[in-house]
Amino acid sequence: MAVTPVAPKRPPTPSGGPPITTLATPPAWLPLSWLVFAAIGLIGFGTALAIAARSVTGTPGAPTAVATVHLGMLAFLSTAVLGASHQFGPVVAGRRLRSVTAGLLTMLLWVPASWLLPFAFATHRPVLLEAAGVTAFTAVCLAAWNLSGPLLRRGRGTPVLGLRLAICYLVLTAAFGVTYTFDMHHGYFLLLPRRVLAHAHLGLLGWIGLAYVAVAEKLWPMFLLAHRPSTTAGDWAVRLVAGGVPVVVIGLLIPSVPLTSIGAGIVVAGLVGHLVSLAGVIRHRRRRMELLHGFVLTSAVMLIVAVWAAAVAGMFDLSITLRTRAIETEVFALTMWLGLAVIGHLHKIVPFITWSRMRTAGHTKAPNGRPLLFAHLVNAPAARATYALSTLGATTGIVGMAGGHVVLVGVSGAALAAAGAVALSNLVSGPLRIIAIDRRRAVASEGEPTPTKPAPTPAPPVSVS
Amino acid sequence: MGAPITEADIDRVTAALHEVYDPEVGLDIMTMGLIYRLEAGMEKVIIDMTLTTPGCPVSDSLPEEARQAAARALDPGGDDRVNLEVVWDPPWSPEMIDDDALAELGYRRVTD
Numbered sequence: 001m002a003v004t005p006v007a008p009k010r011p012p013t014p015s016g017g018p019p020i021t022t023l024a025t026p027p028a029w030l031p032l033s034w035l036v037f038a039a040i041g042l043i044g045f046g047t048a049l050a051i052a053a054r055s056v057t058g059t060p061g062a063p064t065a066v067a068t069v070h071l072g073m074l075a076f077l078s079t080a081v082l083g084a085s086h087q088f089g090p091v092v093a094g095r096r097l098r099s100v101t102a103g104l105l106t107m108l109l110w111v112p113a114s115w116l117l118p119f120a121f122a123t124h125r126p127v128l129l130e131a132a133g134v135t136a137f138t139a140v141c142l143a144a145w146n147l148s149g150p151l152l153r154r155g156r157g158t159p160v161l162g163l164r165l166a167i168c169y170l171v172l173t174a175a176f177g178v179t180y181t182f183d184m185h186h187g188y189f190l191l192l193p194r195r196v197l198a199h200a201h202l203g204l205l206g207w208i209g210l211a212y213v214a215v216a217e218k219l220w221p222m223f224l225l226a227h228r229p230s231t232t233a234g235d236w237a238v239r240l241v242a243g244g245v246p247v248v249v250i251g252l253l254i255p256s257v258p259l260t261s262i263g264a265g266i267v268v269a270g271l272v273g274h275l276v277s278l279a280g281v282i283r284h285r286r287r288r289m290e291l292l293h294g295f296v297l298t299s300a301v302m303l304i305v306a307v308w309a310a311a312v313a314g315m316f317d318l319s320i321t322l323r324t325r326a327i328e329t330e331v332f333a334l335t336m337w338l339g340l341a342v343i344g345h346l347h348k349i350v351p352f353i354t355w356s357r358m359r360t361a362g363h364t365k366a367p368n369g370r371p372l373l374f375a376h377l378v379n380a381p382a383a384r385a386t387y388a389l390s391t392l393g394a395t396t397g398i399v400g401m402a403g404g405h406v407v408l409v410g411v412s413g414a415a416l417a418a419a420g421a422v423a424l425s426n427l428v429s430g431p432l433r434i435i436a437i438d439r440r441r442a443v444a445s446e447g448e449p450t451p452t453k454p455a456p457t458p459a460p461p462v463s464v465s
Numbered sequence: 466m467g468a469p470i471t472e473a474d475i476d477r478v479t480a481a482l483h484e485v486y487d488p489e490v491g492l493d494i495m496t497m498g499l500i501y502r503l504e505a506g507m508e509k510v511i512i513d514m515t516l517t518t519p520g521c522p523v524s525d526s527l528p529e530e531a532r533q534a535a536a537r538a539l540d541p542g543g544d545d546r547v548n549l550e551v552v553w554d555p556p557w558s559p560e561m562i563d564d565d566a567l568a569e570l571g572y573r574r575v576t577d
């Protein structure tokens with residue numbers, strides 16, 4: 001008997017490159033450890049935002065406000081993206097990290113630095129600030145060297161190209177940051193608001209933003225199960241964001257309003273391409289809407305709010321108070337664009353990495369005895385609660401900052417911290433539950449052969465068209 | 466020369482592939498329509514399979530799991546009696562899932 005549902009042709013490679021070898025995948029503990037620290041970073045960021053709500057609202061230069069922003073950028077977002085890059089880069093490029101040990105060392109340097117640096121800001125400790133800055137910069141250089149192994153592989157498409165450029169911008173952002181930490185102590189030059197904004201936009205758009213825009217081109221079709229007829233919008237998005245960011249940054253540093261405006265126009269065009277790409281993925285999806293759609297669509301709304309707030313701050317003649325609020329709103333909305341995207345994708349990435357590791361360790365059955373699936377590793381109501389809390393945090397934060405409402409900013413921080421706590425407990429407890437059930441099964445069947453009841457299977461399809 | 470592949474061998478491999486599950490969707494790869502060709506060659510079972518999207522989360526492990534399942538079904542010496550290739554044309558679509566499973570999963574019929 002032969003089953004020949006569809007007569008296949010044999011193209012040499014798919015559009016996304018040849019099949020990925022398992023040899024390229026780093027050990028699961030490496031990305032998972034990074035991602036655990038990122039979730040803890042989200043809890044820390046939310047808590048700091050709740051505590052420093054008054055200074056964050058209206059006085060963005062206050063030490064506790066600067067500390068809060070850095071906690072969000074470093075301990076949450078950058079930690080998550082660095083961790084994901086240690087998985088995504090090798091897997092998509094089909095080439096190993098230069099060194100898994102270097103990946104561990106990067107994490108051991110980065111995580112303490114990402115917390116010490118905000119602490120030093122908040123407590124006025126210049127020497128500690130410099131030490132944390134140098135440590136973070138060292139970690140970034142180590143990450144760049146390590147990730148250059150897979151990311152320098154040519155012909156791997158827009159996602160790898162974009163991530164490669166994002167890592168370059170990460171090194172530049174860290175170089176800016178460590179320079180500023182020394183400047184704050186020794187006063188080599190005035191740390192004017194436009195210079196701070198140059199740093200912020202380099203990090204938010206050039207590093208984390210570009211990384212997301214690039215990686216999304218791989219993750220969205222995969223996780224949302226979409227076969228798009230064209231990837232042109234996404235390809236342009238990566239190139240325009242990557243090309244526009246340095247123009248914006250140079251424009252802010254010189255300073256030059258026309259140059260900043262041109263750069264902003266290029267970046268916005270790229271972000272529009274990113275949204276068009278998302279619309280294409282949604283339109284060509286081949287399954288019903290699910291929670292990740294909710295995360296990425298809400299995240300996209302935050303991006304639109306950020307662009308709108310930036311346009312208000314840049315194009316209208318506002319009082320200092322209103323301009324400050326608009327810029328705060330823009331930066332926070334950009335943070336939530338990326339934050340919601342990170343939290344949403346973690347609910348797909350973590351179960352996938354964990355599933356592979358658990359299968360290797362022999363945990364192959366779900367509690368109902370059927371084969372273990374990704375869905376068994378996440379509690380769906382808890383994931384929906386995370387979505388609700390993070391959306392609440394993003395929305396109240398934006399309204400609070402735009403309107404100068406301290407209470408709303410405090411609520412935002414509390415909701416984000418709660419979202420981080422629920423996400424962390426959900427993603428950690430899912431696998432632990434399966435392991436505990438397997439152990440109980442093993443104890444129950446001690447001395448007897450392991451039950452290997454096969455899952456019920458439907459009749460084989462004779463033909464499919 | 467190895468033993469020729471028989472219809473019984475194909476039946477065993479078919480049953481074995483029904484035990485390999487797509488961990489994202491929750492269906493076995495036969496029901497998913499991921500197996501494009503399963504037939505007897507001279508001394509090997511020839512399997513062409515695809516994945517839901519290029520670079521899907523299990524693009525590295527699922528074909529290998531399918532290959533091992535087929536090999537086990539042909540033991541002894543099954544490892545040398547399976548020729549599995551991943552192919553991408555035609556691209557997989559939910560049209561290839563059987564109707565009951567399609568409705569259960571909430572997939573959309575492709576109309577474009």
